[in-house]
Amino acid sequence: MAAVLRLLLPCLLARVWLVPGTAQARPQTPAVQNETSQEVQAPEEEEEEPWLMASGHQLSEQTSNLGFSLLRKISMRHEGNVVFSPLGLSLAMAALMLGATGQTRAQLEGVLSQTGPGDLPALFRRLRQHLSRNQELGLTQGSLAFVQEDFDVKGPFLNLSKRYFDTECVTVNFHNASQARKLMNHYMNRETQGRIPTLFDEVNPDTKVILVDYVLLKGKWLTPFDPVFTKADTFHLNKYKTVKVPMMYSAGNFASTFDERLRCHVLQLPYRGNASMLVVLMEKMSDHLALEDYLSTDLVDTWLRNMRTRHMEVFFPKFKLDQKYEMHELLKQMRVTRIFSPWANLGELSAMARNLKVSQVLQRAVIEVDEKGTEAVAGTLSEIVAYSMPPIIKVNRPSLEEFWAIFERKKVKSDRADGSQEARKGRHRGR
Template sequence: MSRSAQELLGYHCRLQDKLQEQEGSLAAEGRHSLASAADHMKVVPSLLLSVLLAQVWLVPGLAPSPQSPETPAPQNQTSRVVQAPREEEEDEQEASEEKASEEEKAWLMASRQQLAKETSNFGFSLLRKISMRHDGNMVFSPFGVSLAMTGLMLGASGPTETQIKRGLHLQALKPTKPGLLPSLFKGLRETLSHNLELGLTQGSFAFIHKDFDVIETFFNLSKRYFDTECVPMNFRNASQAKRLMNHYINKETGGKIPKLFDEIDPETKLILVDYILFKGKWLTPFDPVFTEVDTFHLDKYKTIKVPMMYGAGKFASTFDKNFRCHVLKLPYQGNATMLVVLMEKMGDHLALEDYLTTDLVETWLRNMKTRNMEVFFPKFKLDQKYEMHELLRQMGIRRIFSPFADLSELSATGRNLQVSRVLQRTVIEVDERGTEAVAGILSEITAYSMPPVIKVDRPFHFMIYEETSGMLLFLGRVVNPTLL
């Protein structure tokens, strides 16, 4: 081999070795680069997976568009990323509002029940005050008085308002927001008036002397909550004022109370009148064919003859062993009932009045049992009128009837305005068809097998309730069914 050929061959070998060294170096660098890339791959897939899951979770059903890592996400995708948590928050807020609404409804229902209970207790307290002056027949509407005085409370402030609440037994309600108390009465009044089977209508008038400017807010609130009609009156012309007011009442009660006022003081500034008309029909009427004249015992020695109704069928009743009295339930149409309380012994009916409470009545109702019975019940008609302001004074409501009355929410001159009179006249008639009434203004109980006959032939008490609300509409005592 020539030298040139050998040199060429050596050059080729050195070149080949150098190329192999470079390839080895490149291979080593490649392995290092792959190792480094592998290290990065351990992190990057988790980030991408997180982003992909986020996109799928936020935009379900939509495939991600093919974009390079450097391409920014479209605006609508970004907004969707924020939208889901916002929707969750809205759902939570709606659920919270629904829960609050249910709680408010439950609280409102409890408040209405408490209102009915306290109004009934007020009625029993008022009964005791009336009984101190009258030992004969008696009938009035606790609901009517409480409704009217609460309406007047819209115009009262300070101690005047506080006294009314306390006197009406309404301080226990503890309203959490303004207007709650009148709104409770409004709801109750509307519920009763919309019950057509019950046959109850209610209204009130505020006769105000024309020299006083009544605040428009009081007019609006009185109309809104109590449907009160405020009527300006010139009490200086007493005869004309008496005639006009009697006309209003006669018209509104359908002629049942043609004359409420006998005389008017010319110095009068405000007269408040409420009326309730109740035309209750027995759920099971008494048959007039069986009504006969029978004996009614006024006391141990005196008796009279009265028309006595007769009914046979299923009646609910109980007997209170502590007070020794029968309690009979006579239901009306429209979820109302008359409770008749008949003492076992003659003359004990007055003693019972000191113990009458809502709790006692509820105990009687819980222990009622329905059975087949015969019932004798007298027909009667009562017509009673009371100067309620005198009775309310005795129950602690004094300031509103005095020169210290604060009626600044009623009139700009409210410091010089006081309530002169609060009158309520109640007319009730009970016969075979039912009851027609107009109002212008812890015991141990044993339910035992009642005798097959209950004969109401001696003085008794009666209470007319609306059962759904538990409101005591009328409360009375019958000593002589032949007298008004």
């Protein structure tokens, strides 16, 4: 089963292989399918704001396609279940932009959007405000900044972080690793309502700032599955292996379509709050690998336009996934490299920018689907560390190697001179 969740911007992206089982959609006669893809559609409003219709729409598409690109890269590196949040990663990169300048900032902007310098933080701010108004959907986003107690962060950076991302600043002592880890995990556990109790496993004592962005989704089905009908059923892992999983059941009117080119059924499961999950069922086992190569916002929009409503029986598995990824390695593959190098320019973050770089970007994502709906949360941390430049050595006088070179040159000349003397003596004896 493969899954893709999107809400205005991609909230969560998941490819599910082993645990949950499969979804089945039956118009009248049974038709067992084995691979699934899901997508949360953007809420449809009667009146869309101008920013959403223009650069906001472009930002949404860019972040969606970023998610699809990351899914392909993660799938190549990891077998089995995949779940992560493109929105969470985009928010983390936008937060880093506030402290970056020059090429460091330009690389971040290039991956996120082409709307132009200075637009992204404002767009994310409006996005957060827009999402918070959808009370039925239950989507929240927040930001934390853990700052070393004796580290000087520029006031404008903190003010902009508060303005655009409502960032809460917390002072910690990273030199006391155990205490710092406990404090940060306490905040994450609180903000994610217990879904991510331990985002931090280790603490680098050279850390100066850790920025954390989190996204929490609580989507309730428009028509919940009845737990009475949830039964253990067979899930096909591949052609040769099956497992038993809890399978939910519902019958009613559902929107769906069939993609002739990719040979897949697409089913829409609605949430409250004008959002929905798209479930993509491949006709043949393992064809999900080909589907991942074609996933894009244009493909999803085509599916949505072709939806038709009809009466169906739907079987869908209960499942839970919990994954963690090193996003900095994936970003480097997408040419975001400068911020992780000694050439990083974080001059808007602190006056000591020459000695700062991002050491890692980690994300943990959790998704759980049951009869009531979908709960998903993702936390993305960006660790900013101070590093020491190597001592400066200026060779402006003879070094040991130069002494050895001089010695060797003198030795060679001496050997040549000795050889010449022996040759002359030989010639003299020959006479």
